[in-house]
Amino acid sequence: MSKRLLVIGSGGRExxxxxxxxxxxxxxxxxxxxxxxxTAAIDKAENIDIKVSDFGKLSHLAYAEAxxxxxxxxxxxxxxxxxxxxxxxxxxxxxxxxxxARLESSKAxxxxxxxxxNIPTAEYKVFxxxxxxxxxxxxxxxxxxxxxxxxxxxxGVAIAQDETEAKxxxxxxxxxxxxxxxxxxxxxxxxxxxxxxxxxxxxDGTNSLILQTAxxxxxxxxxxxxxxxxGMGTISPLPWLSEEELKAIDxxxxxxxxxxxxxxxxxxxxxxxxxxxxxxxxxxxLEFNVRFGDPETQVYMRTLENDLLEIIEASLDDRLNEIxxxxxxxxxxxxxxxxxxxxxxxxxxxxITGIEDANQLDDVVVFQAGTKLDQDKLLTNxxxxxxxxxxxxxxxxxxxxxYQAAKKINxxxxxxxxxxxxxxxxxxxx
Ligand code: AMP
Ligand code: GLY
Numbered sequence: 045m046s047k048r049l050l051v052i053g054s055g056g057r058e059x060x061x062x063x064x065x066x067x068x069x070x071x072x073x074x075x076x077x078x079x080x081x082x083t084a085a086i087d088k089a090e091n092i093d094i095k096v097s098d099f100g101k102l103s104h105l106a107y108a109e110a111x112x113x114x115x116x117x118x119x120x121x122x123x124x125x126x127x128x129x130x131x132x133x134x135x136x137x138x139x140x141x142x143x144x145a146r147l148e149s150s151k152a153x154x155x156x157x158x159x160x161x162n163i164p165t166a167e168y169k170v171f172x173x174x175x176x177x178x179x180x181x182x183x184x185x186x187x188x189x190x191x192x193x194x195x196x197x198x199x200g201v202a203i204a205q206d207e208t209e210a211k212x213x214x215x216x217x218x219x220x221x222x223x224x225x226x227x228x229x230x231x232x233x234x235x236x237x238x239x240x241x242x243x244x245x246x247x248d249g250t251n252s253l254i255l256q257t258a259x260x261x262x263x264x265x266x267x268x269x270x271x272x273x274x275g276m277g278t279i280s281p282l283p284w285l286s287e288e289e290l291k292a293i294d295x296x297x298x299x300x301x302x303x304x305x306x307x308x309x310x311x312x313x314x315x316x317x318x319x320x321x322x323x324x325x326x327x328x329x330l331e332f333n334v335r336f337g338d339p340e341t342q343v344y345m346r347t348l349e350n351d352l353l354e355i356i357e358a359s360l361d362d363r364l365n366e367i368x369x370x371x372x373x374x375x376x377x378x379x380x381x382x383x384x385x386x387x388x389x390x391x392x393x394x395x396i397t398g399i400e401d402a403n404q405l406d407d408v409v410v411f412q413a414g415t416k417l418d419q420d421k422l423l424t425n426x427x428x429x430x431x432x433x434x435x436x437x438x439x440x441x442x443x444x445x446x447y448q449a450a451k452k453i454n455x456x457x458x459x460x461x462x463x464x465x466x467x468x469x470x471x472x473x474x
Contacts, residue, residue, distance in 0.1 A: 140314045187205050
């Protein structure tokens with residue numbers, strides 16, 4: 045039967061999801077709200093100018109267009125309860141309920157949940173005053189991680205190397221109040237050493253299916269320096285992580301999380317994305333996300349061989365146990381082309397050229413994120429502008445192809461990290 049879908053979001057992740065869903069022979073039409081010029085260019089897809097926060101208009105569109113299934117990309121609408129809103133109206137939508145989305149929307153909930161279910165994470169303690177917080181840092185030793193508990197636009201985390209740095213950051217939070225109420229509580233956390241990786245798993249409330257491994261590169265600068273971004277590039281799968289290690293992550297982190305959420309009356313349906321550190325003592329959860337990663341999705345959609353719609357339907361019907369994930373035996377890489385200055389201030393409206401040339405290279409697909417069309421010109425319209433993906437028999441070749449494709453593309457002040465995949469071996473702290 046021909047299905048009509050609605051995809052919510054406008055980033056590279058949503059371009060990749062829409063691109064993949066459009067390949068399903070079962071899909072007749074995909075609306076994307078609000079989408080981007082990349083999604084608009086897909087034959088079966090049509091952009092609809094509705095904000096991801098406007099649940100009323102979105103659910104109205106789902107009725108009016110007889111949408112069979114809605115797929116949500118970003119975290120904000122999930123944290124704000126879009127799943128519950130659609131379900132209350134009898135509309136089929138894929139993703140976690142607001143209660144299940146607390147794994148991402150509340151760090152305090154996630155930390156306490158992990159403690160309740162013995163899920164390995166950094167040791168931590170919460171403080172509301174400077175003196176005892178600093179005393180605890182000194183007791184535990186350095187380096188140590190100091191986090192404002194609330195949402196702080198990614199700037200609320202400091203890795204303190206000594207007492208002076210801990211004191212400086214605690215004074216910013218408690219005395220200068222630079223994060224306002226987000227700094228009413230401070231989480232002091234054990235510093236976790238090791239490589240950071242992205243785990244993704246599909247869940248239907250009871251069953252889960254772990255995806256191949258992937259790795260993002262969050263800091264803006266080469267060698268993982270400078271401020272964190274949404275992600276500057278991804279690789280998948282990770283050549284240094286064994287099947288046994290992935291299985292151990294599934295058994296000690298993914299499955300206990302899905303089981304724990306079910307036991308607590310907030311069963312998790314959708315995509316669970318734990319960010320992990322691979323420490324010498326084993327994998328530890330840094331944070332949970334309750335949606336696909338961006339730009340992890342861009343590499344996953346290049347290597348996943350299943351029909352994505354069939355997977356989503358199985359997840360919605362509580363029969364993920366019937367699905368077997370199939371991966372091409374290729375490696376994939378994604379290089380983000382960003383506006384110079386990102387993640388701080390940057391210019392918009394610069395003309396982009398060369399995407400078609402890049403797309404013509406073998407095994408290359410360019411996904412769009414912060415772009416807009418002005419007449420027939422494609423212009424930059426955000427920090428992360430494009431994600432250039434390539435697949436090949438091994439990661440080195442995939443990276444080489446992606447960089448070669450990136451060279452075909454141009455816009456003023458274009459910035460990319462030249463070292464995506466630089467950490468291809470396990471030992472980074474010899
Ligand atoms: P968060 O906002 O909690 O995800 O933290 C932002 C980034 O800080 C993470 O992506 C890590 O790179 C780093 N980070 C956070 N917590 C820790 C930790 N306990 N040990 C080491 N690095 C951390
Ligand atoms: N890849 C980082 C994120 O999606 O949060």
